[in-house]
Amino acid sequence: MYLFLGMMYKSPSIGHEVSAVFHGVDTSLLKDNKRLQQILIDVLKADEFTILGETHFDFKPQGFTILVMLAESHASVHTYPEYNSLYFQVYSCRGPKDGKRVFDLFKEKINPKKVAFKERAITVGK
Amino acid sequence: MYLFLGMMYKSPSIGHEVSAVFHGVDTSLLKDNKRLQQILIDVLKADEFTILGETHFDFKPQGFTILVMLAESHASVHTYPEYNSLYFQVYSCRGPKDGKRVFDLFKEKINPKKVAFKERAITVGK
Numbered sequence: 478m479y480l481f482l483g484m485m486y487k488s489p490s491i492g493h494e495v496s497a498v499f500h501g502v503d504t505s506l507l508k509d510n511k512r513l514q515q516i517l518i519d520v521l522k523a524d525e526f527t528i529l530g531e532t533h534f535d536f537k538p539q540g541f542t543i544l545v546m547l548a549e550s551h552a553s554v555h556t557y558p559e560y561n562s563l564y565f566q567v568y569s570c571r572g573p574k575d576g577k578r579v580f581d582l583f584k585e586k587i588n589p590k591k592v593a594f595k596e597r598a599i600t601v602g603k
Numbered sequence: 604m605y606l607f608l609g610m611m612y613k614s615p616s617i618g619h620e621v622s623a624v625f626h627g628v629d630t631s632l633l634k635d636n637k638r639l640q641q642i643l644i645d646v647l648k649a650d651e652f653t654i655l656g657e658t659h660f661d662f663k664p665q666g667f668t669i670l671v672m673l674a675e676s677h678a679s680v681h682t683y684p685e686y687n688s689l690y691f692q693v694y695s696c697r698g699p700k701d702g703k704r705v706f707d708l709f710k711e712k713i714n715p716k717k718v719a720f721k722e723r724a725i726t727v728g729k
Binding site for chain 2 (some may be wrong): 487488490494496498500529530531532533534536540542544546548550551553555557559560562564566568570593595597599600601602603
């Protein structure tokens, strides 16, 4: 994707996606959608992502989805209070191996008992 | 995540994510953000996903991101006209192996020369 910063900007041809399911999350945090939203926004900013917008949805009786539009692609969180778990994902087109820092920051705030972590390169160019 | 449909609804413990980079996409289509948005919405509806919201961004001078909030998780598209490519992703919590039909419908409309396809299970429960 392009950002126009006074000159032509070409996205690196290789991006990176980090995703994880956090198990054993504290129930009160899992049901505090506003706090989860704030944590996600804070850690993205702390890792110097540029937030262009977001949309979120509070499910009834519980459950939360937030999608964050980044200049560098996107991030998402889905909660599953019925399983004491949440899904965290960030796709960054800043370059190879990106996304680990924001994951670490998020994990520190959520403090899960167990994490199923995955990452992969996404090659958009030749 | 939960939907309240007159009774307690429990999300299946295993969801599925399909993602793909489409290479060799027609340039005029890659720059037609409104058409890409409509195609994505149409194929999600055709595969009976429930669209709860969306946010999109038109980058300058080119490039497009759209994030679609689904009752069944989320979908996203990012375009890279500088590489004649786009990224398509859908995460569905409807159950194992879901997402292939909407991918096929999307691919048929986009008609890329080559596709790098990936899929994986996402286990949120025990």
